[in-house]
Amino acid sequence: MAAVMHNFKPYPSDRDVGMAAEALVTAHPCLKELGSVSGWYGWKIFLKFKMGNYRTKLARSGCVEVAVNSGKRSINNPDKDHPHSKIKRARRAEVNYLPNFPRGENQTSLEEMRIQILQEVEKSEKNLILIEKLMQMTFALRRQEIVQENPLVRDFLEKWPALRMESQVSAEFQRITNVNLRNQFFSELDRHTLRLIALYRQKAARTGKVSEALREILRICDLQEVQDVHMKRNAALRALPLYLREEDPEFFKSWSAEEVDRPDITNTPVAIVSMVTEGTPSEVDLSPASTAILVEGDFVISNIPRMADSFALLFGLMYVLHLDYPKKLINTFTFIQKVLMGLDDGKPLKPCLLNLKNDLLLRE
Known part of the structure; x- marks a missing residue:
């Protein structure tokens, strides 16, 4: 059982172990605990200990994904980190989190x-x-x-x-x-774009700073001469943080190609930069000449044609570079992860995200 569970997750959650214990008792009714409400609670505790012992054996044999967390505090090493602190494990539904070297390679x-x-x-x-x-x-x-x-x-x-x-x-x-970044991102985004914009319009009809900011984005979107799929994608993603009541003035940046001195970007952790070739850059630009991705003050990828492409690539870089989501935009990127990309980590959605997900599933 421990070996089979490890093939799915090296560090299963309490819920995961409970599901495994329930499946065990369902497959083998003779193992059901008499007098127990669930019939498998004891097996759940037993499997937790078995998983810990199995990970210890794998760590000693050289399995990198669990060996990385070995060597913590013990009786012989009281000065090291606590065994349950700073555990390196998949937290955002990564399938290949820390694989071993290919066979025959070092x-x-x-x-x-x-x-x-x-x-x-x-x-x-x-x-x-x-x-x-x-x-x-x-x-x-x-x-x-x-x-x-x-x-x-x-x-x-x-x-x-x-x-x-x-x-x-x-x-x-x-x-x-094991998920195709572009196909999954844009197929789900296109599926929900019209409904997202409809929800933005409902909220923009109210009063308040969030509604005012949403009205401005929708006004600029409506004034565009070309109302194609790319414009709608940009509007849906640009207004998403506002709809979720998140605001990070450092995330969306606009620069003019005519400017000689660029703004200071040294302390900017993550940003999507829109380049404007004509006129003065505005706070909201849904059709920039090109975009770029800024991470830790460094332009990682430049000359990206559309803002939606930058969003998709930036989300991919969060996994590739093992970055945390921006603190001020956690809900936005969690929505992209769990709703658009379908990467469920087993944790329940926050109420605001759950409400938005339910609203998207309703027919217009």
């Missing part, structure tokens, strides 16, 4: 492949097929580095410059979650 051989990727990316005519193959082979090396060492984004991308390519961000996200 640190040295994978490092040679990394240098080969570095040389290939610097070429004017890149061999994209070779880069994809080498990035697939070195996936475990990157995950161990980003999870265990937690380096600065700039330093990590200097070692792995292929992750500045849009195609490799999508590929890396799929390696981590």
Whole structure:
């Protein structure tokens, strides 16, 4: 049972273990506990201990995903971290969180492949097929580095410059979650766009700062000459944080190409920057000339044609670079994770997100 459960999750939650215990008793009724309300509560406690013992054996055998959390405080080492603190485990439905090296490969051989990727990316005519193959082979090396060492984004991308390519961000996200980033993001966004805009209009009809800001976005959207799918996507994503009552003035930035001195971005953790070629940049621009993704004061990807593409790539980078969601936009990115991307981590949705999800499921 412990081995089967580990194949799904190395660190199952209390709810997960309860479901496994219930399935065990359902498959084998002779194991049902007499006098117990559920009939499987004792098995649940038993399986928790078994999972802990199984993880200990795997850690001793060299399984990286559980070995990373070994060596905590004990009687012989009282100065180390508490056993239950700073546990490194999948928290956002990652499937391949911390894999082992491919069979037959080691640190040295994978490092040679990394240098080969570095040389290939610097070429004017890149061999994209070779880069994809080498990035697939070195996936475990990157995950161990980003999870265990937690380096600065700039330093990590200097070692792995292929992750500045849009195609490799999508590929890396799929390696981590087994979900196609662009297909899933845009198919679900297009499914809910009209309903989202209808909900924005309902809230914009009220009074208050949030309603006023939503009215401004909808007004700009209605004034656009071209009302295509891209414009509607941009409007739906641009107004989403406001609808969820989240505001981060540092997240959406607008720069004019005519400006010589760019604003200070040193202390900006995460932002989507819209570049304007003509006129003065406004706070809300739904059709910028191009967009860019800013992470820890560094332009990770530039010259992205549309804001919705930047949103999708930024969400992918959250997983690829092992970043936390921006504190002021947690609900926005949680909505994208659980509702749009379908990456459920087993935790219940907050009331505001649950209400929005239920509203989207209602017919207009």
